[in-house]
Amino acid sequence: MKFTELKNSIAEGAKSVYLLEGDDAYFRRKGEEMLKAAFLQFPELNFSSFEGETLKGGGVNALVSAVKNYPFMSEKRLVKVTEFYPSESEFENYLKPLFEDFPQSAILIIINAGAKKGVDLKRKHAVTYVDCNRSDNETVARWAYITLKRAGVTASTAVCESIAAYCLADMSRVSVEVEKLIAFKSGGTLTQADVDDLVFKDADYKLYELTNTVARRDFNKFCLILSELTGKNGDEIYILNGLFNYFKNLLTVLTSRDSDASLAATLKMKEYGVKKSREQAEIIGEKKLSLYVRGIYSVISEVKSGQTTPQNALQTAQNLIFFGSV
Numbered sequence: 430m431k432f433t434e435l436k437n438s439i440a441e442g443a444k445s446v447y448l449l450e451g452d453d454a455y456f457r458r459k460g461e462e463m464l465k466a467a468f469l470q471f472p473e474l475n476f477s478s479f480e481g482e483t484l485k486g487g488g489v490n491a492l493v494s495a496v497k498n499y500p501f502m503s504e505k506r507l508v509k510v511t512e513f514y515p516s517e518s519e520f521e522n523y524l525k526p527l528f529e530d531f532p533q534s535a536i537l538i539i540i541n542a543g544a545k546k547g548v549d550l551k552r553k554h555a556v557t558y559v560d561c562n563r564s565d566n567e568t569v570a571r572w573a574y575i576t577l578k579r580a581g582v583t584a585s586t587a588v589c590e591s592i593a594a595y596c597l598a599d600m601s602r603v604s605v606e607v608e609k610l611i612a613f614k615s616g617g618t619l620t621q622a623d624v625d626d627l628v629f630k631d632a633d634y635k636l637y638e639l640t641n642t643v644a645r646r647d648f649n650k651f652c653l654i655l656s657e658l659t660g661k662n663g664d665e666i667y668i669l670n671g672l673f674n675y676f677k678n679l680l681t682v683l684t685s686r687d688s689d690a691s692l693a694a695t696l697k698m699k700e701y702g703v704k705k706s707r708e709q710a711e712i713i714g715e716k717k718l719s720l721y722v723r724g725i726y727s728v729i730s731e732v733k734s735g736q737t738t739p740q741n742a743l744q745t746a747q748n749l750i751f752f753g754s755v
Contacts, residue, residue: 431560432456433568439467443505444557445531448550450541451561455600457540460559461509468536470503477506481513481541489515489523496527496535509538514547528555565699569593569600573607577619580611584619591621595630602631632658636668640675644709648751655747665739666732669746673725680718683710717753724749 430438432451438444449460469476477495484492492510500506515524531537539550543562551558564572570589577584592610596602606628610619613627630638635658642651658668678696682703685692689703696703710718728742737745 430558432460432564435460435463435559438557439463443468443536445535445555446528446537446539446553447557447559448539448541449559449561450539450543450551451563452542452544453561453563453600454542455604456559456561456564457542460561461538461540464536464538465507468505469507470505471501472507474501475503475506477508479508479510479513481510484510484513484515486519487523489519492537493523493527496537497532498535500534504534506535507538508535509540511540512545513539513541514545515550517548520548520550520553525553528553531555563598564600566590566593566598569596569598569603572600573603576607577611581616582611582614582619583617588619588621588624591624592628595624595628595634597631597634599631632667633671636671639668640672641709643675643750644712646751651747651751655743659743665743666729669725669729669732669739669743672746672750673722673729676718676721676725679706679710679713680715680722682706683715683718720753721750724753 432453447460447464449457451457465472465476477498479492479495492508495508496506498506541550550556567590570586570593573589573592574584574586577589592603592606596606610623610627613623635654639651639654639658642648642654655668659665678698681696682692687695689700692698692703693700698706713721725746728737728745731737732739732742
C-alpha cells in the first residue's frame with residue numbers, strides 16, 4: 430500500500446508485520462509514529478528496538494524472541510528493527526516459522542530505506558508492505574495544501590506545487606518548509622512571493638531550472654541562476670556534471686528507438702519527464718547536443734587532469750552552450 434493508505438489500514442485493525450520501506454525518511458518516521466500511537470501502550474515495557482546490522486545468522490533469534498514475549502498490561506507488544514535485510518537462508522531458518530505462526534499479541538515493524546540487498550520481505554507471508562518512497566509532486570503538493578488549510582492558511586494549487594518542486598518532493602524537507610510558512614503567515618493567504626522568499630530551493634532544483642533555460646535560449650536567466658548556484662555552493666564541477674548528464678540524457682532520448690517507458694526505466698525518470706526531454710531535445714537539435722556533450726566532457730576531463738580550473742571550465746561550457754557553433 431502507499432503511505433497515504435496507512436491511516437485507513439490502521440483503522441481497520443493491526444497487522445502482524447509492517448514493512449515501511451522507501452527513500453523518504455519522513456514517511457518512514459511518520460509511519461512508525463502512527464503505528465505506535467495506535468497500538469502501543471506502556472512503551473517502556475512493551476517496545477523493543479533492534480538495529481538490523483547486528484542481526485546476522487543466529488543473531489536473528491534475539492528478534493524472534495522479542496516478538497514472542499507477551500505484552501504487559503496491553504493487547505500488543507511492538508518490536509522495531511531498522512535496516513534489516515536478512516538473506517534467504519536467514520529468513521528460511523529463523524523468520525519463516527515466526528511469520529507463518531505469528532503471535533496475535535505482537536506487531537513487528539521493519540523500517541528500511543531499501544538501499545541494501547536481501548530477501549524480498551514484501552512478498553512474504555504476514556508482511557504488510559507500506560511504500561515509503563518519495564512521492565510525486567502532485568501528491569506532495571496536495572499534502573501541503575491540506576496541511577496549510579488545517580492551520581488556517583489559504584494557498585492555491587500552483588503555490589503548493591511550487592513548494593513541492595523547490596523541495597524535489599522530499600517530504601522531510603517539505604514538512605519543515607510548510608511548518609515555517611505556517612509560522613510566518615499565522616493565517617491568511619500564502620502567495621507565490623512568500624514561497625519564493627522563504628522556501629530554500631534545493632540545489633538540484635536550481636540545476637533543473639538552469640538546464641531548462643538552454644532550450645529557451647534564455648541567457649540572462651541562465652547567468653542569474655548560475656550566479657546563485659556558484660554563490661551559495663561554489664561547486665562548479667557539480668554544475669558541469671549536471672549539464673553533462675542533462676545533455677547526454679537529451680541526446681539519448683532524441684536518438685533512441687526505445688519506448689518512453691523503456692527510456693524512463695533506463696534513465697531513472699518518469700515517462701512524463703522523457704516526453705518533456707524529447708521536446709527540449711528536438712528544439713536544441715542532435716548536432717548541438719552532440720557538441721555540448723563532447724565539449725563539456727572535455728572541460729571536465731581538463732579539470733580532473735589539472736589543465737584548467739573549475740571556474741574556467743564552467744565559463745568555457747557556458748560560452749559553448751550559448752555562443753558555440755556547429
